Amino acid sequence: MSGSAHRPKPDLSTPEARRAGAILSIDLSAVVSNWKTCATQSQTAECAAVVKAASYGVGAERAAPALKNAGCKTFFVATIGEGIHLREVLGDGPAIHIFNGLMDGAERDFIEYDLIPVLNSLDEIDAWRAFCTGVGEPLPCDIHVDTGMSRLGLPPDEVQRVMDDGERLTHLNLNVLMSHLAIAEAPDKPMNKAQLDMFEKFGKLFPAARLSLANSSGIFLGPEFHYDVLRPGAALYGVNPTPGRPNPMAQVVRLQAKILQLRTIDTPQSVGYGATYRAQGPTRIATVAVGYADGLSRHLSNAGVAYIGDHEAPIAGRVSMDLITLDVSGVPEELSRPGMLVDLIGPNNPVDVVAEKAGTIGYEVLTSLGARYHRVYL
Ligand SMILES: Cc1ncc(COP(=O)(O)O)c(C=O)c1O
Numbered sequence: 001m002s003g004s005a006h007r008p009k010p011d012l013s014t015p016e017a018r019r020a021g022a023i024l025s026i027d028l029s030a031v032v033s034n035w036k037t038c039a040t041q042s043q044t045a046e047c048a049a050v051v052k053a054a055s056y057g058v059g060a061e062r063a064a065p066a067l068k069n070a071g072c073k074t075f076f077v078a079t080i081g082e083g084i085h086l087r088e089v090l091g092d093g094p095a096i097h098i099f100n101g102l103m104d105g106a107e108r109d110f111i112e113y114d115l116i117p118v119l120n121s122l123d124e125i126d127a128w129r130a131f132c133t134g135v136g137e138p139l140p141c142d143i144h145v146d147t148g149m150s151r152l153g154l155p156p157d158e159v160q161r162v163m164d165d166g167e168r169l170t171h172l173n174l175n176v177l178m179s180h181l182a183i184a185e186a187p188d189k190p191m192n193k194a195q196l197d198m199f200e201k202f203g204k205l206f207p208a209a210r211l212s213l214a215n216s217s218g219i220f221l222g223p224e225f226h227y228d229v230l231r232p233g234a235a236l237y238g239v240n241p242t243p244g245r246p247n248p249m250a251q252v253v254r255l256q257a258k259i260l261q262l263r264t265i266d267t268p269q270s271v272g273y274g275a276t277y278r279a280q281g282p283t284r285i286a287t288v289a290v291g292y293a294d295g296l297s298r299h300l301s302n303a304g305v306a307y308i309g310d311h312e313a314p315i316a317g318r319v320s321m322d323l324i325t326l327d328v329s330g331v332p333e334e335l336s337r338p339g340m341l342v343d344l345i346g347p348n349n350p351v352d353v354v355a356e357k358a359g360t361i362g363y364e365v366l367t368s369l370g371a372r373y374h375r376v377y378l
Contacts, residue, residue, distance in 0.1 A: 010256075010376035012341075020374030021289025021322070022257035023341070026058045027378045028066040030250035034236045035067055037248055041219050042226040048074035050215075050233030052082055052099065057366040058237050058252060061089045062377050067236075068094055076231055080106050083115040097142055097176065099152070107131045110139065116175060118142040120152040122161060122168075129171050138173035143206070147179040147198040148191060156198070163205055176229055177202065177209035184217035184225075185243050192221055203227070216241035220248075239362035240352050247352070253366065255345040255373065257290040257306075259338050260323075271325050272317025277302055279316070284328045286313065286336055290344060291322040294370030297358040300324075304357050307348040308335045 010017070010025040017023055039047035049072045055063035064075060064086060074095045077083050083098045090096070092114070101120040107127075110117055119125045119141050132138050146153035154162065162168050179199045183189045196213070203211045211227035216235035218225045220242050232241075240247035263285040271277040271285055279285070288306070292298045301318040306326050313326040313336070328336040336342075345354055351362040358365065 010378065016374045017376070020258075020372070021260075022255060022294065022344070022373045023376060024369060024373035025254045025256070025376045025378055026062065027250070027252050027254075028062060029378070030238065030252045031055075031058070031063050031236050032066050032070040034238065034249045034252070035070060035072060035232070038216070038219050038230060038232040038235055042223065042230060045214075045226040045228055045230050046074060046210075047230045047232065048072065048076060048097075048212075049236060050076045050231055051086065052076065052078035052233070053367045056233060056237045056239075056363065057369040059375065059377070060086060063236070064090055074229065076233075080109050080115065084109060084113045087113040087115065095175075099144075101144075101152070102127055111135065116140050116142060118144050118152075118176075118178065120144045121154060122158045125162065125168060125172070129168070132171055132173075138171050140173045140175045142176040142178055143174060143209070145177065145179050145199070145202045147195040147202070148182050149180050151180070153179065159202055159205065169206075174206060174209045176212050177206045178212040178229075178231070181213065181215060181218045181221075181225075184215060184221055185241065187221055192225075196225060234363050234366075237366055238351055239366070243352070247350070251347070251350050253345055253351060253369070254343065254347075255290075255369070256341040257288045257324075257344050259286045259336060259340050259342065260289050261287045261338060262328075262336065263287070270317070272301075273320055274318055277317035277325075277327075279327075282329070283316075284331075284333075284336065285316060286326045286328045286342070288324050288326055288342055288344075289322065290324060290370075291320050293321045294372050295365075295368030296324065296344065296370075297360065297365075297368070299358040299360070300354075304344075304354065305349060307343040307346055308340070310348060311335065312348075313342060 049067045051060045051064045076097045078099050083096050097116045102124045144153035146155045212229035214225045216232040235241040238252040265279045265283045298319045304315040306313045308331045311331040313328045316325050316327040355362045355365045
């Protein structure tokens with residue numbers, strides 16, 4: 001929760017803020033401070049920033065320029081479309097790498113928008129070589145080697161085939177050799193060391209490349225995982241890269257929703273769809289203007305907790321499309337009137353806590369943040 005206590009307040013007096021059912025405030029100084037926290041874990045490695053999926057939902061057109069201004073020179077996104085958008089946002093200069101690699105027929109985009117493909121297979125290496133030969137220039141690329149994810153990247157036998165055929169790497173302007181950790185958030189798992197050992201071996205085969213292994217949690221596994229380029233994503237946006245230990249990251253996101261109505265129930269009665277919540281005695285129910293259409297998981301039905309100041313207000317009944325109902329019986333009446341704000345993500349219920357109650361991870365909570373929120377960048 002570090003960083004939440006002194007965060008600036010959003011301006012709620014604008015027409016957009018008045019109209020909206022909920023205010024999503026995004027603290028860009030927290031994003032920058034999180035990037036610096038990651039960067040300072042290593043004495044020598046360059047700290048890049050992963051800004052795919054709209055900077056994990058917080059908005060790449062705001063987060064990426066803030067990071068660029070703070071000194072970040074290297075960005076990773078997933079798709080070519082994200083790369084093109086980011087180039088338009090950032091202008092010339094920063095390196096933009098595309099995790100998902102080449103797409104048949106889209107090769108020219110890499111030249112036009114100055115993007116670097118992460119080549120994920122032998123076929124992609126051959127296609128990029130052929131393309132570079134065609135344009136008469138060894139354009140930069142990365143290679144992804146698979147050390148245990150079984151997802152993208154060259155598996156060990158394909159790496160061997162690259163080495164066996166020396167021709168394959170000629171005309172290739174290799175920038176970063178990367179791999180991705182499967183379980184870095186669990187430092188005790190032997191798989192981390194196994195991936196490290198395999199990557200160490202592969203790295204020696206590509207002496208000209210810069211090496212990159214660590215995602216957010218990988219950075220906190222120790223210096224042997226750092227190599228030349230750090231690739232944090234989630235930690236930049238406040239997700240704890242060291243689960244089970246205090247979060248070294250500042251909270252970036254606060255979601256405050258408005259109370260639309262207050263209902264006082266004094267006879268036993270159900271609340272919401274499916275009648276899954278039953279108020280037994282006198283209960284005050286606040287209806288709040290956020291639902292699953294805004295990305296608030298339906299798994300929070302009868303499970304999530306909102307806060308009004310430090311007062312807990314459990315979600316009572318099912319999350320519906322545009323609304324939730326909160327049991328505010330324990331909240332002073334003067335704090336729970338229509339028009340007042342409740343924290344759905346905030347100092348008392350940060351992203352990771354909301355995620356746990358929804359049975360998911362902070363990454364999904366962030367990337368689900370809805371389009372109807374009024375966004376305020378602080
Ligand atoms: C290849 C790769 N590197 C780095 C990252 C960043 O990971 P994290 O968000 O855990 O820091 C991702 C995210 O999924 C990724 O796919």
